Amino acid sequence: MDNKVNQLMRPQISLAKQLTDASLAVSSCFSCKKCSGGCPLTFAMDVLPHQIIRLALLGQEDQVLGSGAIWVCSGCQTCTTRCPNGVDIAGVMDWLKEEAVRRGGTIPDEEVWAFHHFFLESIRAAGGRLSETRLLRRYSLYKMRRHPNLAELKQNLQLGWKLWKRRRMRLSGPPALRGQAQIKEIFRTGDF
Amino acid sequence: MKVTYYPGCSLEGTAVDYAASIAGVTSWLDVELVELFDWNCCGASSAHSLNHHLALHLPARNLALAEKAERDMVAPCALCFNRLKAAEKALLSPEGEELGISYGGGIKIWDLLDYLTQTAFLEALAPKMTAPLKNLQAVSYYGCLAARPPAVTGKTDYENPQNMERLLKVVGASPLDWSFKTDCCGAGLAVARPDIIDTLVHRLYERALAAGAECFVVSCQMCQANLDLSQERISRKFGQDYYLPVFYFTELIALALGHPEAPKWLAQHLVDPMPLLKMKGLV
Numbered sequence: 001m002d003n004k005v006n007q008l009m010r011p012q013i014s015l016a017k018q019l020t021d022a023s024l025a026v027s028s029c030f031s032c033k034k035c036s037g038g039c040p041l042t043f044a045m046d047v048l049p050h051q052i053i054r055l056a057l058l059g060q061e062d063q064v065l066g067s068g069a070i071w072v073c074s075g076c077q078t079c080t081t082r083c084p085n086g087v088d089i090a091g092v093m094d095w096l097k098e099e100a101v102r103r104g105g106t107i108p109d110e111e112v113w114a115f116h117h118f119f120l121e122s123i124r125a126a127g128g129r130l131s132e133t134r135l136l137r138r139y140s141l142y143k144m145r146r147h148p149n150l151a152e153l154k155q156n157l158q159l160g161w162k163l164w165k166r167r168r169m170r171l172s173g174p175p176a177l178r179g180q181a182q183i184k185e186i187f188r189t190g191d192f
Numbered sequence: 193m194k195v196t197y198y199p200g201c202s203l204e205g206t207a208v209d210y211a212a213s214i215a216g217v218t219s220w221l222d223v224e225l226v227e228l229f230d231w232n233c234c235g236a237s238s239a240h241s242l243n244h245h246l247a248l249h250l251p252a253r254n255l256a257l258a259e260k261a262e263r264d265m266v267a268p269c270a271l272c273f274n275r276l277k278a279a280e281k282a283l284l285s286p287e288g289e290e291l292g293i294s295y296g297g298g299i300k301i302w303d304l305l306d307y308l309t310q311t312a313f314l315e316a317l318a319p320k321m322t323a324p325l326k327n328l329q330a331v332s333y334y335g336c337l338a339a340r341p342p343a344v345t346g347k348t349d350y351e352n353p354q355n356m357e358r359l360l361k362v363v364g365a366s367p368l369d370w371s372f373k374t375d376c377c378g379a380g381l382a383v384a385r386p387d388i389i390d391t392l393v394h395r396l397y398e399r400a401l402a403a404g405a406e407c408f409v410v411s412c413q414m415c416q417a418n419l420d421l422s423q424e425r426i427s428r429k430f431g432q433d434y435y436l437p438v439f440y441f442t443e444l445i446a447l448a449l450g451h452p453e454a455p456k457w458l459a460q461h462l463v464d465p466m467p468l469l470k471m472k473g474l475v
Contacts, residue, residue, distance in 0.1 A: 022244075040376045044388050072388065075237055076376035077340035081350060090341075097241050111384040112241075119238035119380075120246060128232035130201035139383060152386070159421060166460040168206045178230045182253060190245035 011059030018099075019056060024092050028085040029053045035079035035089045045069035046108075049079050049089050056092065065100040069093075071109035114142050120192055127176035128183040134173060136160070195307070196258050196265040196299075197225035200272040200413075201233050207269075207413035209460040213442040214268055214304065216453050220320070220446075221313060228258055228265065234275035237380035248291070251279035255295045268304040270412035271379070274337035276301050277344050303338045303345075305411035305441060309355040314362050322450040324364025325474055330439075331370050331405040332356035333396070335415040339374060350374070356409060356441060363448035370403040372396055377418040386425070389418055394426050397434050406468055407437045409444060416440060423463050437465035447474065 019026050029050070036048040047055070047067040055064045064070070070093050079089035100107060107113045115135075122135040140153065163169035177183060203211040218225050231254050240247035255276060258265045267273040282288055283295045307313075332353075339350035347353070351374065357367040377396065378389040396419065400408060410416045420438040427434045438461065446454040447469075455475065458465045469475040 040392060041388065043391060044385075072381075072385070074336075074376050074379050074381055074388075075240065076336040076379070078336070078376070081341045088341075094240050094244070094247075098244060101242060109385070112381065115380070115384040116238035116241045119236065120242065123233045123235070123250075128230075129204070130233045130236075132201070132205040136383070155425065162462060163206060163421075166462075168208055168460055170205065174201065174204055177232055179232065179253070183232055183250075186246065186249045186253065190243050190249065192243055192246060 012061040013059045015059050015061050015064075016057050019092060019095060022095055024088055024095055026053050026057050026087055026092060029057060029083075029087050030085065032084060034082050034084065035087075038078045038082050040076060040078065041072050041074060044072045049073075049093075052096070053087060053089060053092065056096075064096055065103065066105060066108065067096075068108035070096045070100065071107065071112040111143065111147065114146075115139055118142065120187075124183070124187050124192065126173045127180045129174035129177070131173035133169065133171060193222060194224045194226055194263055195302075196228050196261050196263045198228050198231055198254060198258070198265055198267045198272060198276070200267060200269040202269060202413045202417075206417060209457040210268060210413050210416065210440050210442065212453070213440055213446055213457045216451050216457075217308075217442045217445045217449070220449055220451065221308070221316065223308075225266070226261070226263065228254060228261065230257060234272045236271050236275065240275070240278075247275065248279055248282055249293075251275045252283060252291070252293045252295065255279055255283065255301075256293055258301075259295055259299055262299070264300040264302060266302045266304045266307045268411075269414070270303065270335050270338040271414060273301065273303045274344065277346070281344055303411070305334075305338065305355060305359075308442075308445075309359050314358060317445070318362050321362070321364060321448045323448055323474065325444060325448050326364050326472070328365040328472055328474065329368055329404055329406045330360055330365050330409050330444075331368050331400045331403055331407075332360065332373050333377075333400075333408045333410050333415055333419070334374050335410065335412045336374060336376050336379070338411065356411065359441060360409065360444070363444050365409075365444065368403045368405055370399055370405070372399045377415050379414050379418070382414075382418055382422075386422070389422055390426050390429055393418055393422055394430055397423075397426065397432075397436055400436060405436065406472075407439055407465065409439050409441050411441050413440075420462050435463065435468075437461065437463050437468050439465060 033050045036050045047069045073093040118138040122131045235250040284297045339347045342350045360367040378392045
């Protein structure tokens with residue numbers, strides 16, 4: 001008996017239950033593949049949407065939580081809209097992203113995570129509305145440190161300049177809100 | 193007619209042209225937009241990707257504020273609209289009361305395109321056209337989230353919406369049939385994964401051209417950004433010289449109404465629509 005293989009394949013049966021508890025039941029999936037058929041992003045995915053659902057149902061946590069596919073999903077909702085059995089596939093993708101971050105493992109598409117992270121951080125820092133300039137600045141600094149790509153940086157700076165000339169980019173942030181304290185509380189209770 | 197207006201963060205930044213065209217057009221259509229007092233960001237894709245608490249509570253605060261204002265609310269951004277509707281659904285569900293947010297669903301949340309293409313508006317608009325956009329071959333590009341998922345948005349024509357086409361006919365343009373009107377542009381992946389945007393948007397350019405289009409018409413600033421800002425990069429990458437201006441539907445209404453400010457908003461696009469409009473004799 002190869003214990004290593006058995007170890008790898010041992011299902012984490014709690015995964016399907018956790019999804020059900022989050023109103024994201026996957027058990028009604030009969031693998032018709034309609035979700036993967038309509039998904040515009042399969043070309044960039046390592047695991048297809050119907051496979052994510054099946055693997056989640058089979059309790060293969062490492063495979064779904066460690067997949068790049070969940071980060072490539074744009075949340076366009078085509079899969080959720082078309083599923084004949086009412087599985088909220090896009091909702092499952094979101095749940096898996098959040099869970100993958102919570103568990104602290106390696107994120108295959110770390111840039112996507114970083115963008116979302118700095119997006120939320122920029123709302124918090126600006127007191128309730130998104131500061132696009134802060135987001136792009138923070139993300140670019142992260143990118144330069146972790147995955148430097150000079151050509152892309154140059155392209156982004158050129159784009160920023162073109163937008164600034166057309167008044168579509170501004171240096172000052174959004175106004176802080178009267179309800180700043182409420183916003184702060186929302187972020188605090190959301191553990192962000 | 194007064195309606196609460198939830199502009200969303202982009203309309204104070206990269207989509208100021210959209211914001212200006214909305215303000216310009218609604219004032220000519222006797223719609224008074226009253227900006228929601230102290231509105232906050234809906235959290236967009238980032239909140240629903242990383243933190244379901246923020247994804248619910250950020251838009252919910254806006255709903256509570258809007259209900260106090262006792263008017264229906266319009267959102268010009270498809271994503272804001274979607275997040276507001278998703279929060280509304282959660283708040284009005286049986287478990288919603290436990291969330292401790294005062295919102296009873298007493299107002300209607302509209303996507304701006306739907307609001308401005310109600311039959312009464314289209315009928316009122318028709319006689320006001322002073323500069324119909326004759327022979328402008330356009331594809332409507334609705335994007336994803338104004339329509340999907342229907343369980344959240346409440347839409348019935350989510351696979352093949354038609355209201356932008358109806359509007360285009362009223363303003364004198366020629367709407368073209370194509371199969372990609374609700375396909376994804378990549379949305380919020382634009383910064384972290386521009387390579388994905390390139391593939392998706394390149395396909396949209398190709399399909400639009402195959403349908404005979406000279407331009408796109410959009411109702412979402414994220415779609416506008418991805419189609420407009422990436423055009424030069426995608427042209428270079430695929431060795432093509434794409435020229436497909438990306439209009440907001442409000443800009444086309446303004447042009448057809450002969451609104452004097454319209455050229456100013458169009459000048460903020462990266463893909464300059466003027467050569468096309470001049471070629472068509474529309475400016």
